[in-house]
Amino acid sequence: MTRTVLSSQEMLAKLVGFDTTSVKSNLELIHWVQNYLEEYGVKSTLIHDETKNKANLHAIVGPEDKPGVVLSGHTDVVPTEGQEWESDPYTLREHDGLLYARGTCDMKGFIAVALSKLPKMVEKPLAVPVHFALSYDEELGCLGAHSLADHVAQMPVKPKLCVVGEPTLMKPITGHKGICDFDCTVHGRESHSSLAPYAVNAVEYGAELVAHIKSIARRMQSEGPFNKQFDPPFTTLHVGVMKGGTALNIVPQHCEFSFEIRNIPEVSADDLVEEIRQYAFKALEPRMKDVDPKTGFTFKPAARVQAFDIANDNPMVDLVLSLSGANGTEKVSFATEAGIFQHAGIPTVVCGPGSIAQAHKPNEFVASEQLLKCENFMDRLLEKLRTAG
Numbered sequence: 001m002t003r004t005v006l007s008s009q010e011m012l013a014k015l016v017g018f019d020t021t022s023v024k025s026n027l028e029l030i031h032w033v034q035n036y037l038e039e040y041g042v043k044s045t046l047i048h049d050e051t052k053n054k055a056n057l058h059a060i061v062g063p064e065d066k067p068g069v070v071l072s073g074h075t076d077v078v079p080t081e082g083q084e085w086e087s088d089p090y091t092l093r094e095h096d097g098l099l100y101a102r103g104t105c106d107m108k109g110f111i112a113v114a115l116s117k118l119p120k121m122v123e124k125p126l127a128v129p130v131h132f133a134l135s136y137d138e139e140l141g142c143l144g145a146h147s148l149a150d151h152v153a154q155m156p157v158k159p160k161l162c163v164v165g166e167p168t169l170m171k172p173i174t175g176h177k178g179i180c181d182f183d184c185t186v187h188g189r190e191s192h193s194s195l196a197p198y199a200v201n202a203v204e205y206g207a208e209l210v211a212h213i214k215s216i217a218r219r220m221q222s223e224g225p226f227n228k229q230f231d232p233p234f235t236t237l238h239v240g241v242m243k244g245g246t247a248l249n250i251v252p253q254h255c256e257f258s259f260e261i262r263n264i265p266e267v268s269a270d271d272l273v274e275e276i277r278q279y280a281f282k283a284l285e286p287r288m289k290d291v292d293p294k295t296g297f298t299f300k301p302a303a304r305v306q307a308f309d310i311a312n313d314n315p316m317v318d319l320v321l322s323l324s325g326a327n328g329t330e331k332v333s334f335a336t337e338a339g340i341f342q343h344a345g346i347p348t349v350v351c352g353p354g355s356i357a358q359a360h361k362p363n364e365f366v367a368s369e370q371l372l373k374c375e376n377f378m379d380r381l382l383e384k385l386r387t388a389g
């Protein structure tokens with residue numbers, strides 16, 4: 001079988017050519033990667049979502065009975081709709097040392113570098129294996145990574161390190177906030193507005209709960225807990241969407257809103273959700289149910305990413321720091337799949353090419369100098385994995 005050999009830039013051009021906007025299927029890209037791995041005799045496992053339109057990919061290069069290093073990236077990208085691009089977002093364009101296309105920075109750059117090293121990985125045997133872990137639907141709230149991280153963590157031999165290659169300018173990131181999203185529905189009872197006291201106004205009860213969420217947000221801001229490594233240095237809560245009511249002369253029977261908690265590692269998002277639910281059930285619902293027992297609140301969990309924090313004295317942090325050539329670690333406020341891998345019991349560090357400042361924007365780019373830094377990172381890693389036990 002002929003074996004595909006691509007430079008990291010050629011690989012990036014290949015990967016950005018697949019339009020893997022989160023709403024679409026990522027299978028074309030995943031099947032291409034699966035086939036590429038196959039050319040080198042590397043078997044991979046696909047973990048599909050319920051629709052079978054999307055899949056995670058996991059593959060191990062090297063001995064499976066040794067704790068390996070996971071190279072992890074999400075294959076999906078954010079939409080380009082409504083953005084002014086100077087060239088086709090799905091065709092790699094190079095200009096002045098910058099490589100433009102959707103996903104170059106977030107985060108096909110890292111995946112491209114990792115995959116382009118496959119020939120090197122199989123050329124001389126590795127003492128410690130490399131795992132490729134590619135996910136779907138990260139941009140929709142890290143939906144695919146849960147089943148992927150569970151699958152990887154449940155291998156007979158658990159990996160000793162996971163590197164999530166989100167854009168950090170190749171600086172190792174050792175912590176980020178968590179995300180906990182919920183959809184809340186308020187079930188009221190409709191009536192003519194002139195009879196409002198005999199009805200249950202879903203919008204008003206929803207607003208009372210939203211005000212309570214705001215009061216918790218204010219408490220977090222004024223009383224903490226605080227962690228100065230994050231900006232803002234406390235847990236934030238916010239309501240991003242709220243809908244309800246049809247006309248001013250009708251007491252609305254339906255209202256829905258979505259809230260989000262971005263917690264620092266010191267704060268349990270579950271505890272805050274419980275506090276919100278208890279307020280709804282104990283302070284608000286009794287008054288609603290006095291009018292009509294069928295009214296009340298329901299809560300539905302949406303996206304979830306655990307807060308991520310790895311101790312700076314963990315030897316795996318030292319390893320990534322030495323591979324990256326950076327002079328220190330940082331914590332960031334944006335969430336990644338690192339929280340999910342860490343939660344599954346795999347020590348994790350975020351480190352990848354490109355800057356988060358270019359992510360999700362029109363004319364997204366990664367500097368070729370960043371790809372080169374990432375290549376050096378991979379070369380040093382492979383050198384280590386050939387000799388290390």
Ligand SMILES: [Zn+2]
Binds near residue numbers: 106
């Ligand atoms: Zn990303």
